[in-house]
Amino acid sequence: MKVIRSMVLVASDPGSADRDAQEVYRRLQEEIRSLGLVEEVVVTTMGCVTRQEAHPLVIIYPEAVAYGPVKPDDVPLLVERHLREGQIVTDRLVPKELFGPISWLSARRGTLPAEQRVVLRRAGVIDPEDIEDYIIYGGYEALGKALTQMTPDEVVGEISNAGLRGRGGAGFPTGLKWRFVARENRTPKYVICNADESEPGTFKDRLILEGDPHSVIEAMVITGYAVGASEGYIYVRGEYQLAQARLRKAIAQAREMGFLGENIFGSGFDFDIHIHSGAGAYICGEETALIESIEGKRGEPRARPPYPTTHGLWGQPTVVNNVETLANVPPIIQNGADWYRQFGTPHSPGTKVYTILGNVNVTGLIEVPMGITLREVIAIYGKGIRNGATFKLAQTGGSSGSIIPASLQDTPMDFDSYARAEVSLGSGALLICDENTCAVDLTRVLLNFFRKESCGKCTPCRVGTERAYRILTDIAEGRGTLSGIEELEMLIGGLRQLSNCGLGQAAAVPVRDILRHFRAEVEAHIKLGVCPVGVCPMSERQLVVA
Amino acid sequence: MTIAVREDLDVRAVVQAAVERHGATREELVAILSDVNREMGYIPAEAFEEVSRLLQIPKAQLFSVASFYKMLAIEPRGRHVIQFCESAPCHVVGGGELWRALREELGLEPGETSADGRWTLVTTSCIGLCGVGPVIVVDDDVYGNVTPEQLPEILARYE
Ligand SMILES: Cc1cc2nc3c(=O)[nH]c(=O)nc-3n(C[C@H](O)[C@H](O)[C@H](O)COP(=O)(O)O)c2cc1C
Ligand code: SF4
Ligand code: FES
Numbered sequence: 001m002k003v004i005r006s007m008v009l010v011a012s013d014p015g016s017a018d019r020d021a022q023e024v025y026r027r028l029q030e031e032i033r034s035l036g037l038v039e040e041v042v043v044t045t046m047g048c049v050t051r052q053e054a055h056p057l058v059i060i061y062p063e064a065v066a067y068g069p070v071k072p073d074d075v076p077l078l079v080e081r082h083l084r085e086g087q088i089v090t091d092r093l094v095p096k097e098l099f100g101p102i103s104w105l106s107a108r109r110g111t112l113p114a115e116q117r118v119v120l121r122r123a124g125v126i127d128p129e130d131i132e133d134y135i136i137y138g139g140y141e142a143l144g145k146a147l148t149q150m151t152p153d154e155v156v157g158e159i160s161n162a163g164l165r166g167r168g169g170a171g172f173p174t175g176l177k178w179r180f181v182a183r184e185n186r187t188p189k190y191v192i193c194n195a196d197e198s199e200p201g202t203f204k205d206r207l208i209l210e211g212d213p214h215s216v217i218e219a220m221v222i223t224g225y226a227v228g229a230s231e232g233y234i235y236v237r238g239e240y241q242l243a244q245a246r247l248r249k250a251i252a253q254a255r256e257m258g259f260l261g262e263n264i265f266g267s268g269f270d271f272d273i274h275i276h277s278g279a280g281a282y283i284c285g286e287e288t289a290l291i292e293s294i295e296g297k298r299g300e301p302r303a304r305p306p307y308p309t310t311h312g313l314w315g316q317p318t319v320v321n322n323v324e325t326l327a328n329v330p331p332i333i334q335n336g337a338d339w340y341r342q343f344g345t346p347h348s349p350g351t352k353v354y355t356i357l358g359n360v361n362v363t364g365l366i367e368v369p370m371g372i373t374l375r376e377v378i379a380i381y382g383k384g385i386r387n388g389a390t391f392k393l394a395q396t397g398g399s400s401g402s403i404i405p406a407s408l409q410d411t412p413m414d415f416d417s418y419a420r421a422e423v424s425l426g427s428g429a430l431l432i433c434d435e436n437t438c439a440v441d442l443t444r445v446l447l448n449f450f451r452k453e454s455c456g457k458c459t460p461c462r463v464g465t466e467r468a469y470r471i472l473t474d475i476a477e478g479r480g481t482l483s484g485i486e487e488l489e490m491l492i493g494g495l496r497q498l499s500n501c502g503l504g505q506a507a508a509v510p511v512r513d514i515l516r517h518f519r520a521e522v523e524a525h526i527k528l529g530v531c532p533v534g535v536c537p538m539s540e541r542q543l544v545v546a
Numbered sequence: 547m548t549i550a551v552r553e554d555l556d557v558r559a560v561v562q563a564a565v566e567r568h569g570a571t572r573e574e575l576v577a578i579l580s581d582v583n584r585e586m587g588y589i590p591a592e593a594f595e596e597v598s599r600l601l602q603i604p605k606a607q608l609f610s611v612a613s614f615y616k617m618l619a620i621e622p623r624g625r626h627v628i629q630f631c632e633s634a635p636c637h638v639v640g641g642g643e644l645w646r647a648l649r650e651e652l653g654l655e656p657g658e659t660s661a662d663g664r665w666t667l668v669t670t671s672c673i674g675l676c677g678v679g680p681v682i683v684v685d686d687d688v689y690g691n692v693t694p695e696q697l698p699e700i701l702a703r704y705e
Pocket of ligand 3: 635
């Protein structure tokens with residue numbers, strides 16, 4: 001048998017809009033074949049693992065050299081020099097600032113020298129379609145430890161002590177949620193991984209699923225053991241075809257190796273996982289709507305309480321956790337709560353995966369400790385605002401997050417500091433907007449999203465989002481009145497207090513935020529009849545363009 | 547891939563195969579309808595009848611579920627479906643201008659199919675590709691960082 005001496009990972013998820021990545025992949029295979037290296041070199045794909053500007057990205061192991069952005073025409077050179085002659089092609093390396101050292105830092109001091117990767121530590125390092133790669137990098141060790149050395153109670157305790165909080169938006173303490181389910185006596189119980197991820201601007205969960213699918217599977221088995229469930233569901237957004245394919249493959253491999261199924265690790269514990277594909281509905285990310293959808297119905301949220309922890313899937317006790325939350329579980333079990341608490345802040349330990357978007361020089365994803373500031377994100381990871389413009393506002397956490405003005409950019413990004421500033425961290429999408437962004441226009445686009453995604457079950461949300469959208473459109477098109485602002489204020493109250501679920505409540509937030517922070521700009525649209533930034537249809541610049 | 551409407555396929559056979567694949571339970575309803583949708587380009591009335599018969603679920607309930615999910619179509623669409631992402635991250639990096647240009651180029655409003663059956667234009671919310679926004683998806687092909695100037699060339703690739 002020949003020994004494989006190199007592995008080449010190409011960031012070429014077919015969903016990525018980068019046509020050339022697929023061409024790079026194809027050329028790599030072709031070159032390697034024509035040089036007769038097929039037996040020695042494995043070429044495989046990974047998801048996107050760093051900032052978008054480094055893509056198409058190619059990483060070659062065992063040297064762990066990252067090349068990018070790689071053009072199809074660079075491929076013969078890389079194959080000849082690196083794979084045949086063993087030399088590193090220095091002028092094709094990924095610029096250092098895009099792929100800096102990823103290190104395991106303890107508590108943060110001063111400015112950030114590097115990313116800290118916990119949940120994404122394997123993405124881009126292993127072949128996501130090969131369980132053996134996962135195992136070589138410590139995979140399924142945490143499961144073995146939990147099942148053979150810990151009681152379910154101890155597992156829940158470890159997660160509680162680690163201070164892990166949900167990464168799906170609300171930040172609810174994970175250990176506490178598990179405890180609620182663990183103490184229920186009724187069986188069967190269920191574990192659901194929420195991989196619906198339809199929050200605009202958010203694609204962190206996709207990258208975890210595509211880059212390291214086994215970590216989520218391992219986490220679900222541990223969760224099942226901790227709470228006493230023996231069946232799990234992964235609800236994956238319908239559009240995430242690659243993530244689904246990788247999960248299916250990973251589940252099959254895990255079954256074959258005995259990490260799923262009956263009597264796992266000889267512990268007497270059984271657990272299996274089903275995949276459920278979404279079919280295009282943002283509201284299905286809400287946990288009770290998600291449960292309805294798995295049951296084969298319209299994904300309309302249920303009234304809460306009762307919560308899924310007591311009355312979840314088919315009325316049974318159910319844990320619903322986000323992908324990123326789950327991906328934190330194996331490293332916590334493996335290394336202990338104290339280790340985990342080195343990262344982040346005392347009340348929000350750990351790291352957070354963010355997507356950075358909008359008017360920054362470098363977009364894409366990062367994983368950094370909880371508690372860093374938006375100013376740091378923009379300067380260090382976004383490499384500043386594009387075209388030398390000024391930072392005006394950011395939207396945190398996708399459409400359901402908040403709009404924050406530049407004056408709040410030094411607030412630490414952790415659950416508590418943000419809650420105190422009435423800002424929602426949401427899902428971790430950071431949309432950075434420069435001075436050319438109009439607050440009215442942005443909010444109108446957001447309300448358009450909410451009115452379309454409202455499931456329509458309750459009137460305050462169905463009518464309120466539509467009405468708010470109309471008023472904002474009127475303001476943007478030069479028909480706004482001051483009484484419209486009053487009506488918006490009333491609608492905010494109604495949406496927040498009377499909506500049945502988080503969607504209606506979230507729809508109020510951007511409206512509240514622009515009236516709080518950008519009121520003068522909104523009023524200028526009405527009183528002076530101009531869009532100060534020149535974006536809205538009423539403005540002069542628009543007339544020239546149209 | 548072309549999202550072609552396959553009138554030539556036997557609707558009942560397509561449904562039966564999907565039901566066999568997933569199992570005749572309520573829990574698999576969305577998966578079954580998704581498969582039919584993928585193969586036929588939409589879910590014809592006859593398919594609803596067959597699903598109703600096999601799963602013992604009233605047709606009204608089937609419509610209620612199917613109309614809820616955006617990836618399921620209950621009317622035939624054009625030969626090519628263009629999805630335009632209208633979410634905020636794409637919007638602030640040029641999506642607004644692109645949207646105006648796209649509607650002008652096609653002469654269509656969202657939800658409409660062109661008279662020659664070539665295009666159906668739909669809006670979508672974020673599809674997770676915002677790192678390269680603005681984004682449009684034609685059938686299964688994704689285009690990122692799209693500018694209005696690139697539109698004619700992109701559209702010309704589809705017959
Ligand atoms: C409208 C709406 C959409 C949501 N979408 C998602 C989603 O796509 N993914 C997710 O993990 N949580 C989503 N959530 C939050 C879930 O309801 C739930 O809080 C979460 O899955 C719990 O997991 P966690 O504690 O691990 O964060 C959404 C909530 C609302 C109100
Ligand atoms: S608040 Fe909106 S999305 Fe939530 S249940 Fe009511 S209508 Fe549906
Ligand atoms: S906002 Fe357009 S793809 Fe995400």
